[in-house]
Amino acid sequence: MNYKGFEEKVTRALNHGTEPAASLKEETYYRIKEEIDRIDKGEIKLSKRKKTGAKHIISIGTIAAVLTVSFMMATQPGQAALDKIRQWFEPEKKIVDEIEGMPEDINGKLQESTMGYVLYYDQDRYMVVSEDGIDRIETIEKPENYPPVFMEISQDTERTPEELAAEWEEKLKAEFVKVKNYGWVDWPLDSIMLYANTGNNWNDTVVKYYFVDNTQGGTFVIKQQLFFEASEGHGVRLDNALKEFTIVSLDEE
Amino acid sequence: MDRILLQRIREKDKHAFEELYNKYGAYALRVAAAVTGSAAIAADAVQEAFIRVYYNLDSFDLDRPFEPWFYRILINECKRLLKKGSKVTYISDYMETAWNVSEEDDYNFVEYEELYRAISNLNDKIRIPIILKYLKGFKETEIAQILGLNLNTLKSRLYKGRQKLKKVLKDYGERSREYEL
Numbered sequence: 001m002n003y004k005g006f007e008e009k010v011t012r013a014l015n016h017g018t019e020p021a022a023s024l025k026e027e028t029y030y031r032i033k034e035e036i037d038r039i040d041k042g043e044i045k046l047s048k049r050k051k052t053g054a055k056h057i058i059s060i061g062t063i064a065a066v067l068t069v070s071f072m073m074a075t076q077p078g079q080a081a082l083d084k085i086r087q088w089f090e091p092e093k094k095i096v097d098e099i100e101g102m103p104e105d106i107n108g109k110l111q112e113s114t115m116g117y118v119l120y121y122d123q124d125r126y127m128v129v130s131e132d133g134i135d136r137i138e139t140i141e142k143p144e145n146y147p148p149v150f151m152e153i154s155q156d157t158e159r160t161p162e163e164l165a166a167e168w169e170e171k172l173k174a175e176f177v178k179v180k181n182y183g184w185v186d187w188p189l190d191s192i193m194l195y196a197n198t199g200n201n202w203n204d205t206v207v208k209y210y211f212v213d214n215t216q217g218g219t220f221v222i223k224q225q226l227f228f229e230a231s232e233g234h235g236v237r238l239d240n241a242l243k244e245f246t247i248v249s250l251d252e253e
Numbered sequence: 254m255d256r257i258l259l260q261r262i263r264e265k266d267k268h269a270f271e272e273l274y275n276k277y278g279a280y281a282l283r284v285a286a287a288v289t290g291s292a293a294i295a296a297d298a299v300q301e302a303f304i305r306v307y308y309n310l311d312s313f314d315l316d317r318p319f320e321p322w323f324y325r326i327l328i329n330e331c332k333r334l335l336k337k338g339s340k341v342t343y344i345s346d347y348m349e350t351a352w353n354v355s356e357e358d359d360y361n362f363v364e365y366e367e368l369y370r371a372i373s374n375l376n377d378k379i380r381i382p383i384i385l386k387y388l389k390g391f392k393e394t395e396i397a398q399i400l401g402l403n404l405n406t407l408k409s410r411l412y413k414g415r416q417k418l419k420k421v422l423k424d425y426g427e428r429s430r431e432y433e434l
Contacts (some may be wrong), residue, residue, distance in 0.1 A: 014388040017369035021286030021295045162401030
């Protein structure tokens with residue numbers, strides 16, 4: 001079979017397989033038109049519209065979870081919502097992680113963010129500082145002569161993971177010796193991952209970025225800053241914290 | 254001309270919007286169905302994508318081609334809905350997957366069905382580029398732009414996808430010949 005013949009077959013197979021969807025064209029337009037009419041009449045707000053799809057607790061494998069918490073007021077995520085979250089997540093829990101090949105008991109503490117996510121971090125080693133819309137999980141111990149280690153979580157409500165990853169990849173190329181875009185990864189969480197370092201000396205800076213779809217058209221941007229020698233220790237501990245990163249979508253009732 | 258059409262939509266001309274939908278809606282539904290594996294989720298994704306286009310056209314540069322921008326939105330919607338509804342199975346999809354074989358001979362029908370199943374089983378990284386290239390007919394540079402990929406990465410994924418599908422077709426051909434003997 002020649003190349004053109006192969007390509008034609010693939011195209012025909014795709015056209016046949018998607019025939020049922022194409023038949024929904026008119027029905028779908030009717031739904032779009034109806035939705036736009038309702039938005040234009042002010043019956044529903046564009047930004048507060050219930051997104052289509054399932055509206056319940058959804059576990060995406062063991063990678064990340066999306067939890068939709070309904071609350072009565074159409075406000076920004078606030079105290080009422082956080083109170084609701086506390087009913088669902090234990091404030092502290094014991095976690096067994098594998099660090100450098102050995103099992104280790106971690107005293108996990110719940111980090112509940114008004115940005116709309118929760119995670120557990122190792123409270124014996126790290127603390128959380130929140131300011132200017134950024135949650136920073138940093139080491140409690142800060143030995144002299146060692147570069148800082150931290151993980152920052154922020155949110156861009158407008159842009160997609162792909163858009164942000166492309167932008168950050170270019171920025172990192174200007175500052176770092178090695179920059180690698182891993183594309184979509186599923187560990188420690190479903191995200192686009194960028195890695196960069198300034199070299200291979202023990203104290204060279206290493207950064208990792210995870211761009212996570214916030215399920216509302218935006219992105220959680222997670223930055224880990226490490227130094228080369230700490231990549232295995234702190235790097236793994238911070239990645240382990242991200243394994244239980246849970247998006248809490250705060251939709252109005 | 255998309256530019257004139259899009260300019261009219263910016264001015265909230267709903268006839269222009271309907272015209273745009275008539276031009277792009279059917280293929281958007283097909284692509285979304287191939288990406289999500291569900292006609293029902295595809296309809297939701299297309300609905301959301303077109304609503305976003307209607308209200309966010311101001312942020313789009315009319316000098317750029319519309320389709321790569323639109324399909325970027327659509328693919329993101331597909332991924333979002335897949336994440337949200339990963340545990341949901343739509344009974345309607347089973348009911349709707351009735352293939353129209355009236356104008357096809359049985360051999361082609363079974364072969365296309367086998368090939369479509371093989372495409373559906375490819376992982377997302379390979380499957381979505383294959384769909385955009387062979388179902389929608391995008392150029393490789395456009396697909397790289399839509400998916401935010403390096404062109405060489407994209408070419409490599411397309412190559413891997415083609416190799417896998419060629420093997421499926423080869424195996425199918427051999428099985429068919431054995432059956433005839």
